Amino acid sequence: MSPITPFTERPIKNTIVLFDVDGTLTPARLTVSKEMLETLSELRKKVVIGFVGGSDLKKQVEQLGESVLNDFDYCFAENGLTAYRLAEEMASQSFIEWIGDEQYNKLVSFILHYIADLDIPKKRGTFVEFRNGMINVSPIGRNCTHAERCEFEKYDLERGIRRKFVADLKAAFPNLDLTYSIGGQISFDVFPTGWDKTYSLRHVKKEGFTTIHFFGDKTFEGGNDYEIYNHPDVTGHSVTCPEDTIKILKELFP
Ligand SMILES: [Mg+2]
Numbered sequence: 048m049s050p051i052t053p054f055t056e057r058p059i060k061n062t063i064v065l066f067d068v069d070g071t072l073t074p075a076r077l078t079v080s081k082e083m084l085e086t087l088s089e090l091r092k093k094v095v096i097g098f099v100g101g102s103d104l105k106k107q108v109e110q111l112g113e114s115v116l117n118d119f120d121y122c123f124a125e126n127g128l129t130a131y132r133l134a135e136e137m138a139s140q141s142f143i144e145w146i147g148d149e150q151y152n153k154l155v156s157f158i159l160h161y162i163a164d165l166d167i168p169k170k171r172g173t174f175v176e177f178r179n180g181m182i183n184v185s186p187i188g189r190n191c192t193h194a195e196r197c198e199f200e201k202y203d204l205e206r207g208i209r210r211k212f213v214a215d216l217k218a219a220f221p222n223l224d225l226t227y228s229i230g231g232q233i234s235f236d237v238f239p240t241g242w243d244k245t246y247s248l249r250h251v252k253k254e255g256f257t258t259i260h261f262f263g264d265k266t267f268e269g270g271n272d273y274e275i276y277n278h279p280d281v282t283g284h285s286v287t288c289p290e291d292t293i294k295i296l297k298e299l300f301p
Pocket residue numbers: 067068069070071263264265
């Protein structure tokens with residue numbers, strides 16, 4: 048591994064380029080291409096780079112490679128609730144500290160009762176995944192097979208299982224300032240309002256960047272890149288696929 052150029056010695060000053068992972072650096076749910084890794088490594092000689100993913104670090108290691116902590120200046124998993132700067136973990140908050148055990152127990156008990164009473168064709172396992180910055184709730188359970196996952200997505204599209212679940216949770220816990228985000232095929236995320244991808248900006252602002260670029264594919268309202276893409280301090284770039292990301296990078300940083 049070649050030594051990392053200090054931030055202040057990179058030719059384009061005070062500039063950071065942040066990327067969504069799924070659909071932006073990699074095809075959805077798949078791994079990064081060699082071309083993308085080379086493009087990023089060239090870019091890193093000019094500016095500071097980082098990724099901001101919604102899922103946990105384990106998933107990003109699968110998608111971006113084992114050396115991910117060394118390939119990016121900043122690694123933000125779970126929207127920045129798990130954060131690394133130059134491979135060193137940064138201090139961050141957690142969902143459980145924010146909500147407290149008493150409220151959390153009420154919430155998770157409600158969710159598990161609700162799933163127990165759901166009349167759906169298949170239930171598997173891992174209905175609630177407890178993460179650092181959020182919980183992920185899945186009516187079918189996260190360890191279903193790929194075929195079962197596709198089946199559930201279709202069933203949910205027809206009957207709005209997740210949409211109704213979220214509406215019922217909002218009605219049951221009006222006192223909690225939570226955001227419910229339906230994403231992917233089988234689940235939805237629950238996190239404190241404001242803990243979307245803009246959370247990661249708290250970490251980079253300490254460094255004094257004056258230009259913050261962000262690349263993402265779900266920049267429409269309701270998409271998980273929407274808030275950071277539209278943030279007043281951020282120059283947003285909406286992309287359709289990793290090839291599109293490379294194309295725009297070549298134009299911006301020739
Ligand atoms: Mg994406």
